[in-house]
Amino acid sequence: MTIKKLLIANRGEIAVRIIRAARELGIATVQVYSKADKDSLAVRLADEAVDIGPPQASKSYLNQAAILAAASATGADAIHPGYGFLAENANFAEAVEAAGLIFVGPTAQSIRLMGDKVAAREAAAAAGVPTVPGSRGRLDSAEAAFALVETTGFPVMIKAAAGGGGRGIRIARTAEEFHHLMPQAQAEALAAFGDGGLYVEKLVEGARHIEVQVLGDGKDVIHCFDRECSLQRRRQKVWEEAPSPSLTPAVREQLCASAVALAKAVNYRGAGTIEYLYDDRSHEFYFLEMNTRIQVEHPVTEMVTGIDLMIEMIRIAGGEPLRIRQDQVRVKGHAIEVRINAEDPAKGFLPNPGTVSALSIPGGEGVRFDSMLYAGYTVPPFYDSLLGKLIVHDKDRPSAIARLDRALAELEVDGLATTKSLHQALARDPDVQAGRFHTAWLEPWLASHAEALAAATPSPSVKLTPTTAP
Amino acid sequence: MATQQIFSPLPGIFYRKPAPDKPDYKSDGDIITEDDTIGLIEVMKSFNEVKAGAAGKIARFLVENEEAVMAGQPIAEIDV
Numbered sequence: 001m002t003i004k005k006l007l008i009a010n011r012g013e014i015a016v017r018i019i020r021a022a023r024e025l026g027i028a029t030v031q032v033y034s035k036a037d038k039d040s041l042a043v044r045l046a047d048e049a050v051d052i053g054p055p056q057a058s059k060s061y062l063n064q065a066a067i068l069a070a071a072s073a074t075g076a077d078a079i080h081p082g083y084g085f086l087a088e089n090a091n092f093a094e095a096v097e098a099a100g101l102i103f104v105g106p107t108a109q110s111i112r113l114m115g116d117k118v119a120a121r122e123a124a125a126a127a128g129v130p131t132v133p134g135s136r137g138r139l140d141s142a143e144a145a146f147a148l149v150e151t152t153g154f155p156v157m158i159k160a161a162a163g164g165g166g167r168g169i170r171i172a173r174t175a176e177e178f179h180h181l182m183p184q185a186q187a188e189a190l191a192a193f194g195d196g197g198l199y200v201e202k203l204v205e206g207a208r209h210i211e212v213q214v215l216g217d218g219k220d221v222i223h224c225f226d227r228e229c230s231l232q233r234r235r236q237k238v239w240e241e242a243p244s245p246s247l248t249p250a251v252r253e254q255l256c257a258s259a260v261a262l263a264k265a266v267n268y269r270g271a272g273t274i275e276y277l278y279d280d281r282s283h284e285f286y287f288l289e290m291n292t293r294i295q296v297e298h299p300v301t302e303m304v305t306g307i308d309l310m311i312e313m314i315r316i317a318g319g320e321p322l323r324i325r326q327d328q329v330r331v332k333g334h335a336i337e338v339r340i341n342a343e344d345p346a347k348g349f350l351p352n353p354g355t356v357s358a359l360s361i362p363g364g365e366g367v368r369f370d371s372m373l374y375a376g377y378t379v380p381p382f383y384d385s386l387l388g389k390l391i392v393h394d395k396d397r398p399s400a401i402a403r404l405d406r407a408l409a410e411l412e413v414d415g416l417a418t419t420k421s422l423h424q425a426l427a428r429d430p431d432v433q434a435g436r437f438h439t440a441w442l443e444p445w446l447a448s449h450a451e452a453l454a455a456a457t458p459s460p461s462v463k464l465t466p467t468t469a470p
Numbered sequence: 471m472a473t474q475q476i477f478s479p480l481p482g483i484f485y486r487k488p489a490p491d492k493p494d495y496k497s498d499g500d501i502i503t504e505d506d507t508i509g510l511i512e513v514m515k516s517f518n519e520v521k522a523g524a525a526g527k528i529a530r531f532l533v534e535n536e537e538a539v540m541a542g543q544p545i546a547e548i549d550v
Contacts, residue, residue, distance in 0.1 A: 036538070055538045056483060342514065351514035353481055381481040382538065385514040 003027050003078040003102060003318045007071045008042065010082030011061060013372045013388050014294070015042035018080045021310035030074045032067055034060035036380040041372045048074055055382040061085045064092050068099050078102035078317060084384070087293040088115055104317040106270045106292045107218075113266060114290040124287040127265040129258045132277065132286040134201030142182045145200050149178060152202040158182060160189035161197035171203055204286060206438045207277040209237075210244050212259035213301045215312055216268035217322045223256040224305050225331050227297055231426065231442050233349070238419065238442065239426060240297035241336045242304045245397055245435030246280045255285055262290065271298070271313040277439075296339070296389070299370060303335035303393040334400040335393040338408070338426075340371070341385040344417035345446075346454040352417045353381040362410035366393040366403055369411075379416065387418065397435070401427050421456040425449060474524055475532075475544040482513035484520075484545060486535040494535075500528050508546060511539065526550035 006022045007030040008015045019029045019042060031046035036055035043049040050070040053060035060066065062085055071079060079096050081087040087105065090112040096103040105111070114120045118137070125131050133152040138161040139145045149156050155173040158181060170185050172178035182198075190196035209232065213224040228244035229237040247255065259274040273295050275288040298309045307324060315323070343349040355378045361369050371388020373379075379387065392407055394400040405427040408420055426432045431441070446453070478484065486494045486509050496508050507519045508528070526548040533545050 056536060351516050353514060381513045382483060383514065 003314065005030060005074065005076045005078070006104070006314070007032060007067070007074065007076035007079045008046065008082065009061065009067050009079050010085055010087075011037050011040060011042060011372075011383060012386060013370050014082040014296070015040070016045060016372055017310060017370055018082060019045045021308065021314060022080075025311060025314060027314070030070065030076045032061075032070050034382070036382050039377065041374055041377070044374075050074060055380065057085065057383065064089075064095055068095060068101075071096075071099070071101055076101070078104055078314075080104040080314070081293070083293050083296060088291070090115065102317050104270070104314055106216075106268060106272065110266050110268055111292045114292050117289070120289060121287065123266060124262055124290075127258070127262040129262050129274075129287045130285060132201050132204060135199045138197035138199050140197060142179075142186070145182055145198065146175075146178065148200055149175075152200070154178070155203040155205065157201050157203045158185045159199055159201065160185065160193055160195070161199055162189065162193035162195040204277050204279055206281075206440070207279050208244070208246055208437075209275065209288075209439050210247065210255065210278045210285065211273045211275040211295075212256050213295075213298070213309070214259055214263045214268065214272050214274065215307075215309070215316070215322060215324070216263050216270065216272070217316050217320070218267055218269040220322050221260050221263040221268055222322060222324060222326045222329060223260050224301050224307055224309070224329055225256060226252060227300055229297060230437050230439050231432075232439050233442055233446065237297065237339070238341075239336065239338050239423065239432075240300055241334065241397075241400075242300035243331055243334065244278075246278065248283065251278075251283050251285070258285075258287075262287075268292075270316055271309050280438075296386070297337050299368060299389065299391045300335040300337045303366075303368070303391060304331045304333060305329055306332070333393055333395045334397040335391060336400050336404050337389050337391045338404065338423040339386055339419065340388045340390055340411070340413070340423075341419045342379050342387050342416050343385050343419055345419055345422040346417070346456075349419075350417075351381070351385050353379045353385075354416050355379075356413055357415035358412065359414070360410060360412040362390065362407035364407070364410075366400075367391075367407045368393075373413065387413065387416075390423075398433070401433060421453060425453060425456060471549050473529060474526065474548050474550050476508060476520070476522060476524075476546045476548060478511060478533075478539040478541060478543045478545050479520065480511045480513045480518055481541045482511040482518075482539065484533045484535070484537050484539045485510040485512065485517075486531070496528055498528055498530050502526060502528060502548065520545065522548065524548060524550055 005028040029046040031049045032052045052066040086092040090108040093103045093108040158170045170181045208230040227242045229240040231239040273291045276285045278285045342352045359375045368391040392403040502522045506522045529547040
């Protein structure tokens with residue numbers, strides 16, 4: 001192993017996960033932290049820790065100069081970015097390499113390519129990966145747009161080329177609607193963005209979110225099969241599993257092969273994920289995006305394949321070739337991960353930072369808890385609400401769900417409201433048990449189960465201070 | 471005239487404006503009503519409006535834009 005000392009440029013549960021992997025590889029660890037994280041589990045576990053600034057992420061975990069200075073001061077020879085923060089920042093990857101250090105992840109070029117939606121879609125199409133049918137670029141006339149939708153079929157989404165974040169999207173279900181909406185969309189795009197350019201994409205309704213884990217060493221690429229993450233709230237995954245309960249063996253083979261083809265086409269290095277929309281009625285899948293980092297839900301893949309993705313990505317960063325051949329990757333049983341967030345399901349998922357007064361962690365066969373918690377820890381309000389992930393593994397999906405329900409009952413995080421009760425309700429839901437869901441399934445379910453969730457959640461601990469006092 | 475403080479209802483990051491390219495919600499000397507928004511608190515990536523809670527005139531803000539605050543920390547003083 002060429003890496004001797006690894007700096008972790010992240011926080012929370014993933015920092016703990018990285019430290020554990022590094023330690024098993026005999027690598028020393030440096031944890032950088034903001035002032036709000038000086039008592040964090042990662043700081044306690046790491047060999048060294050360096051204060052890189054105030055609580056605001058923009059002034060600490062996103063402060064590239066402070067992180068590089070910490071690496072230099074401690075003699076670290078590699079930086080692991082985790083997920084979020086600087087993990088998919090091509091400039092940071094370049095700066096790390098320019099400083100003579102190893103970036104544990106892909107090349108800046110790969111990050112940049114996959115971070116550009118249009119370029120990523122073109123790369124996917126060039127590698128033979130199906131993309132959502134639609135215009136390749138902007139459409140400047142209604143005639144061109146209509147000619148296109150005659151080939152894609154309805155329904156379609158009309159999107160402003162200059163828009164983003166769901167703004168300026170219209171859905172047309174028929175040709176009449178399309179003719180009616182297109183001029184409106186054009187006028188609105190021009191008014192809102194100063195650019196009337198539009199593009200049109202087929203709307204895949206009731207689609208599932210399926211993704212393929214890949215590992216590459218810059219030359220060769222293997223896949224570690226699929227995960228399904230269709231249970232989402234506000235586009236945030238809450239429950240992830242491997243393998244997907246909805247793929248047929250033939251579709252799984254095509255899907256995984258397409259992910260490998262794309263990763264090979266870009267000479268991918270490290271751990272990455274190709275995300276797809278999957279229509280389980282037509283059995284068609286479409287490229288969504290590629291995430292050029294380790295993902296939150298990587299443990300479900302580790303549980304079913306027995307491959308330690310974190311260790312493999314660090315070894316690859318250290319210059320080793322892939323140690324696993326494709327024919328050695330097998331899926332055994334079923335794994336489910338649920339995100340334990342500091343949010344109160346009884347109160348519209350209100351964020352709920354505070355102090356963990358007592359903690360009971362589930363155990364027994366096939367149970368794993370990756371978290372940043374310890375009893376007495378005060379969860380700071382400055383970062384996302386992910387406290388940890390409960391992961392279970394068993395011989396098949398029904399057994400894994402039963403094990404999840406059992407393990408959730410053992411989990412006690414006193415002092416904070418968490419999403420535990422949501423996952424207990426999901427584990428007992430007939431549709432979830434049958435695998436009958438898609439990416440738009442959870443939100444209506446939450447609306448219709450609000451009362452049951454409120455009743456299941458113990459009173460939250462956050463004490464709201466009155467806004468005014470004499 | 472009495473002076474009251476407006477307290478942060480939540481721990482997090484305090485913002486004086488709705489977006490980086492927008493003007494401040496309120497300035498020192500502004501007359502406010504009970505339901506006026508005087509700032510935002512970002513807690514775990516969710517944004518929560520802070521209401522004045524009382525009518526009066528803002529004497530001064532006690533917290534800078536983008537400063538970390540604790541629940542119950544005074545944010546501003548108002549003359550009522």
